Amino acid sequence: MYIVIMKADDLHHLIWMSRPLMQAAEACVEAGLDGTGLTVRMRAVLEILHRHGAQTVPDIAGRLEINRQYVQVMCNEVLASGFVEQRENPRHKRSPLLALTDRGRDLFQETLSRDLMLLDEIGAALPAEDVSKALGVVLAVTSLLKKTAGERQ
């Protein structure tokens, strides 16, 4: 009985820590972007292009799970910044591929490596096994919550 109560309590706390965690992470990324001319949402586009290579705007929207029109705005911003350029798309003449420019790639790799260093620092304080278990729990909880939200409707 006691254990059950404790668990629900921890679970409750875990779930409601998601917002502070997200805010802290975003603040951290934002602070790391200071001076680069990038915003967090521009960085998101660069990350997709870095990880998955050249993509069209609708492709990026799909990966970000954000609607096409808003991602279009984000992409226009990175295009204007010069960190991304349009390339001809052999598969669709009116929908160019967006690709990182050399400047964009350099910049993103720089911020990425700084972020990875930070992750290593943070990770140093935590047992690898705990991190991996935490990820498992969070993934499971998220998927169960999603399912429940659907059912509750």
Next chain:
Amino acid sequence: MYIVIMKADDLHHLIWMSRPLMQAAEACVEAGLDGTGLTVRMRAVLEILHRHGAQTVPDIAGRLEINRQYVQVMCNEVLASGFVEQRENPRHKRSPLLALTDRGRDLFQETLSRDLMLLDEIGAALPAEDVSKALGVVLAVTSLLKKTAGERQ
């Protein structure tokens, strides 16, 4: 080396799961609030009052870590809803205490118990120890990220 890479990767994933987790949790709460006349942010106020007893608006803002002016708006909503009422504050004549009305208490307890049932259900699929460790990791990561964001500025 391999382990370090794995850990940073898991950590990265864990951190960026915070948004989907939060969204899933909010969607779930919202679905559970359907028909009660409450919104998620109104519920947040009720939860504070339920857990900590009667509070002033600035007190609630402090606990929610949201700025005073916005919490004022949230509180005005719950006051209008009739689930919360103003009481005289012996410590400050211009700043009344907000307290749950009987209706508010009943309603909140009902939604709370439904949510606790859900938590138990979700918890049933997870070892208590893992949940507790996950919470520990998330708390640690959040606090380290907050610290870093501050330093990076």
Next chain:
DNA sequence: GTCAAATTGACATGTATATTGTCATCATGA
């Protein structure tokens, strides 16, 4: 090859969730 249907980019509008700033009023405590 033709033509209907789908895709794309652009733009306008709406909404939720905040933050920031200002101001008058009033309470508190030195």
Next chain:
DNA sequence: TCATGATGACAATATACATGTCAATTTGAC
């Protein structure tokens, strides 16, 4: 009593989306 601070109200701004529409063009089925 009087400076200081707390409170509530209001306005402006920002961010992060969703939705809807439209023209141009592309694709694919026939």
